[in-house]
Amino acid sequence: MDDLPISKAFTLLEPGPVVLVTTHDRHRDNVMTISWTMVLDFSASFAITTGPWNYSFAALQRTKECVIAIPTVDMIDTVVGIGTCSGQDIDKFATFGLMREQAHRVRAPLIGQCLAHIECRVVDFIERYSIVVLEGVAAHMDAARQERRTIHAIGDGTFVVDGQRIDRREMMRSKLPDGV
Template identity: 65%
Template sequence: MKPMPLNQAFTLIEPGPVVLVTTNDGQRDNVMTISWTMVMDFTPRFAITTGPWNHSYQALSESNECVIAIPALDLIDQVVGIGTCSGADTDKFATFGLTAMRGKQVAAPLIRECLANIECQVVDIVERHNIVVLQGLAAYLDDEREERRTLHAVGDGSFIADGVKLDRRELMASKLPDGV
């Protein structure tokens, strides 16, 4: 092994898939790309990292709700584009050809083109670490969608797409909580 720059060590441990997080500020919908996500405790509780530098953050923190939309590999260019412009001056739904759909639990829209959507309520904001903890309220999956591979950001402008799914459920069955 050879040394690598410590400030690049984060590229070795990528979190959950890149997601799109939608918000509604009471007047308009917005969407932001989030590359750090985490599932908490085998439950519909999630954490994302964002803060006041993102235009959507104010709507997220004031409305206390959002939608986590999970794009598949075929939306990579939209995901990158959404993450490189601001909703302060861009209608991202129109610019990137996304279809907003009304959910049942929150005012923030679902995204029709995504593989899945999870309506969420904010349950905690850990300002010191810019972590927003979300409770899932409803989930939707487009099980007819052909492209199902999700994206993972390496952190240096490159991405990894999910590959082969390996089934070890039987081996792990005795170790997983009930219902998983």
């Protein structure tokens, strides 16, 4: 085996999918690309990594709500474009032709082009690691959307796309103890 610089070890475990996080700061909407997300348990608890370097972070701190929008591979250039500019300088919804749709439980908008959305409230900021802990309050999926493959960032400017879904639910159910 070849050695890998320890500074690149994260590329072996980089989670996915890449998401778009929308915010509303009481005046206007914004969207940022986030490539580090984490499911915290079997409920609707999630974490993202962001901080003051992202313009949307101030809105997250102020309103304590957002939407996690899940784009598909056909949106990769939009996703990368959103992540390489600041909402402080431009209206990303207008620049990237994003369709705003009203969320049900938060003021941040849904993005009409995305496959799915999770409306969230912020429950904690873990400053030491730049982690924002979110609690999902509503979820939506576009069942009519043809493209369903999501994008996963490797962390070095390259991406992996989901492929075939393999179903092993029955096999896993047979291995669980009674009552689980």
